[in-house]
Amino acid sequence: GQNIDQPTEMTATEGAIVQINCTYQTSGFNGLFWYQQHAGEAPTFLSYNVLDGLEEKGRFSSFLSRSKGYSYLLLKELQMKDSASYLCAVRPLTYYGGSQGNLIFGKGTKLSVKP
Amino acid sequence: NAGVTQTPKFRVLKTGQSMTLLCAQDMNHEYMYWYRQDPGMGLRLIHYSVGEGTTAKGEVPDGYNVSRLKKQNFLLGLESAAPSQTSVYFCASSPLRTGVLRTNYGYTFGSGTRLTVV
Numbered sequence: 001g002q003n004i005d006q007p008t009e010m011t012a013t014e015g016a017i018v019q020i021n022c023t024y025q026t027s028g029f030n031g032l033f034w035y036q037q038h039a040g041e042a043p044t045f046l047s048y049n050v051l052d053g054l055e056e057k058g059r060f061s062s063f064l065s066r067s068k069g070y071s072y073l074l075l076k077e078l079q080m081k082d083s084a085s086y087l088c089a090v091r092p093l094t095y096y097g098g099s100q101g102n103l104i105f106g107k108g109t110k111l112s113v114k115p
Numbered sequence: 116n117a118g119v120t121q122t123p124k125f126r127v128l129k130t131g132q133s134m135t136l137l138c139a140q141d142m143n144h145e146y147m148y149w150y151r152q153d154p155g156m157g158l159r160l161i162h163y164s165v166g167e168g169t170t171a172k173g174e175v176p177d178g179y180n181v182s183r184l185k186k187q188n189f190l191l192g193l194e195s196a197a198p199s200q201t202s203v204y205f206c207a208s209s210p211l212r213t214g215v216l217r218t219n220y221g222y223t224f225g226s227g228t229r230l231t232v233v
Binding site: 031033041042043044087089102103105106107108 | 148155157160173205220223224
């Protein structure tokens, strides 16, 4: 089967660092995505990992270990506006009905940033 | 740049009514998708299309139909709405994947349609 797990909720303090973990089991692997979704809005792209290691983009970093089926999103210098849900999504390697791999989403982690 | 546009943004239906949700993208993307998002369930794929004139079923296709007569449009239809179809619906599109490893070919989402079936 295909499964993506991430914590349901997390709370952190403004200015702090928070790490959101994601573990996955899919039929092959061809990339992992992190999306940010504010309440009532559409998901927006944050980061993409296809090779092992860390990808850094400003205050946001994402790490991938393919052998462990594991990724994390690291948010530094937290701001109130970072309060949102963070979605981990994986693209399987194998064809899924001929689609070349639709994204499979985790259920999301709701992050609350407190003053 | 419009990106992905969904209409309508909100709708209330009575059980048994039908409706069509429209998704339009102006990025010349090959792939288009319809997802539904429910509390505690995450995003689940309803139907998708890999090109004009082609559609396929996703994870939760029952009760929905789709059509992609033009490359830029992807329509989602509910023939006989049920309360279980109360949800937020997102359309997304992505470009053709040509195999360049570090290119993400990720999704661009529309702003969503909040549908309530009573």
